[in-house]
Amino acid sequence: MSEHHTAIIVGGGPAGLALAVVLGGWHPFYRGSRVFGERYPQLAELLAPHRGTLLGLDFGRLARSGVAPADLFRLLHHPRQKFEELAQVAMEFREEEPIDYLLLSQEPVGGLWNKAPRNLLTLSPGQWMEFAFYPLAQYAEEEGLDLDVNELICKTDLIRYYHRVPGRFGQEERLRLGEQVTRIEPHERGFRVISTELDTGQSREYTCKYLIYAAGQRCQLRRLGVEGEDLPLVSNQYDHPQDYPGHRVMVVGGGRSADWAATELHDAGRQVWYVMRQSRDLHWQLIGDSRHGLPYYARLAQILESGSPRLEALYRTRVKRIGRDGRVWLMAGGEERVVQVDHVVKEIGGTADYSLFSGFPNALQLEEKYDNYRFQVHQVRTHPHNYESIDIPNLYPGGYLAAGIGLVVIAMHGTTYAIAGDILQKEGRL
Ligand SMILES: Cc1cc2nc3c(=O)[nH]c(=O)nc-3n(C[C@H](O)[C@H](O)[C@H](O)COP(=O)(O)OP(=O)(O)OC[C@H]3O[C@@H](n4cnc5c(N)ncnc54)[C@H](O)[C@@H]3O)c2cc1C
Numbered sequence: 293m294s295e296h297h298t299a300i301i302v303g304g305g306p307a308g309l310a311l312a313v314v315l316g317g318w319h320p321f322y323r324g325s326r327v328f329g330e331r332y333p334q335l336a337e338l339l340a341p342h343r344g345t346l347l348g349l350d351f352g353r354l355a356r357s358g359v360a361p362a363d364l365f366r367l368l369h370h371p372r373q374k375f376e377e378l379a380q381v382a383m384e385f386r387e388e389e390p391i392d393y394l395l396l397s398q399e400p401v402g403g404l405w406n407k408a409p410r411n412l413l414t415l416s417p418g419q420w421m422e423f424a425f426y427p428l429a430q431y432a433e434e435e436g437l438d439l440d441v442n443e444l445i446c447k448t449d450l451i452r453y454y455h456r457v458p459g460r461f462g463q464e465e466r467l468r469l470g471e472q473v474t475r476i477e478p479h480e481r482g483f484r485v486i487s488t489e490l491d492t493g494q495s496r497e498y499t500c501k502y503l504i505y506a507a508g509q510r511c512q513l514r515r516l517g518v519e520g521e522d523l524p525l526v527s528n529q530y531d532h533p534q535d536y537p538g539h540r541v542m543v544v545g546g547g548r549s550a551d552w553a554a555t556e557l558h559d560a561g562r563q564v565w566y567v568m569r570q571s572r573d574l575h576w577q578l579i580g581d582s583r584h585g586l587p588y589y590a591r592l593a594q595i596l597e598s599g600s601p602r603l604e605a606l607y608r609t610r611v612k613r614i615g616r617d618g619r620v621w622l623m624a625g626g627e628e629r630v631v632q633v634d635h636v637v638k639e640i641g642g643t644a645d646y647s648l649f650s651g652f653p654n655a656l657q658l659e660e661k662y663d664n665y666r667f668q669v670h671q672v673r674t675h676p677h678n679y680e681s682i683d684i685p686n687l688y689p690g691g692y693l694a695a696g697i698g699l700v701v702i703a704m705h706g707t708t709y710a711i712a713g714d715i716l717q718k719e720g721r722l
């Protein structure tokens with residue numbers, strides 16, 4: 293027997309969680325703010341007469357006049373980059389009737405932040421990672437926490453904030469966590485969604501009219517494709533130095549996550565080989581771009597510039613094979629080198645997974661997107677006003693999976709409101 297819902301959200305990361313709360317009835321209303329009015333007088337004038345929820349805006353008209361809905365909500369939420377007071381947010385949220393939705397996610401809410409290294413600092417100030425309906429400053433006040441929301445936020449604090457959201461907004465009953473979606477097919481009622489309960493291995497079946505696919509940009513971790521990759525001495529993701537009791541650690545990667553791991557392991561006293569396929573120039577471009585804004589990049593630059601004997605950066609180098617005894621065979625410039633280690637940490641990123649979709653008349657059209665921060669993802673081609681797939685009606689890629697959305701943006705859940713608004717408008721609920 294399948295269970296029907298009006299909407300199903302796949303993925304409980306920041307993107308899916310924001311949609312859950314808004315579909316769960318927490319709607320934005322324009323209230324204006326001094327700074328919003330001063331900086332965006334035309335938008336303030338446009339929105340001032342709008343009495344109903346902002347989900348009822350004519351998003352098509354807005355997009356045609358050159359205002360992307362995600363940008364509009366970003367500006368309402370963050371009319372300036374620095375947070376000074378709650379009153380600067382130019383919209384407020386009121387609880388209205390929810391829509392019948394269900395969120396399925398294989399992890400707890402908060403998405404990839406559950407498994408991010410425990411000490412990792414974000415790239416952006418804490419308040420850029422918050423939801424508009426629950427400013428971090430409000431959360432800190434309610435919970436009695438001492439948080440500077442304009443500073444980078446540490447993973448542990450950030451995930452605690454995300455975990456607080458379902459209870460704070462009364463959405464727990466609509467979340468099914470620990471469930472992995474394995475297939476999404478067309479169905480006469482819209483979509484058929486097949487999942488597996490990870491605890492019991494039991495299969496479940498759902499149908500829905502609207503599907504929000506917010507599975508994130510790294511649901512499939514990349515593989516090196518070499519012998520020995522699955523040995524116990526190889527970790528797929530880095531968390532903390534204490535997970536690696538041995539002295540010699542090889543970090544394979546070259547992006548931000550690998551940079552973090554190499555730096556923290558070095559500073560924990562380990563001997564680190566940092567193996568990258570990229571050139572030295574490319575790596576130093578990222579370090580150079582980041583060292584003045586991010587303290588951990590300043591530290592990495594210092595370690596490398598000082599020529600620390602405990603961190604060897606191996607550029608344009610590939611792992612060829614990993615042995616049971618900890619020997620790793622490397623290739624660089626046609627030369628083979630063997631290094632003896634106790635652990636290998638792979639931080640080579642992941643990809644978005646669209647292989648779950650099958651049987652639809654049109655295949656999803658994807659566009660490759662990458663940015664200076666080393667984020668890359670294949671995004672789904674969508675209509676610019678509602679972020680609905682061009683190829684599969686009523687399918688909405690959440691978060692960074694919609695084409696045209698920057699990969700590290702202030703208020704990463706910007707598409708939430710146009711998606712929720714589109715669904716509510718189609719349902720005649722506004
Ligand atoms: C190390 C790192 C640091 C980052 N730092 C920043 C930052 O500082 N600022 C910023 O703006 N962005 C940053 N990002 C970008 C990051 O993608 C976002 O912060 C954010 O987590 C994206 O949210 P999301 O909900 O789209 O995806 P995710 O957080 O990836 O959440 C998706 C969820 O869906 C689940 N899922 C996937 N497939 C299925 C399935 N088949 N069935 C059920 N559940 C499924 C996943 O397990 C996951 O829990 C960073 C990314 C990484 C990797």
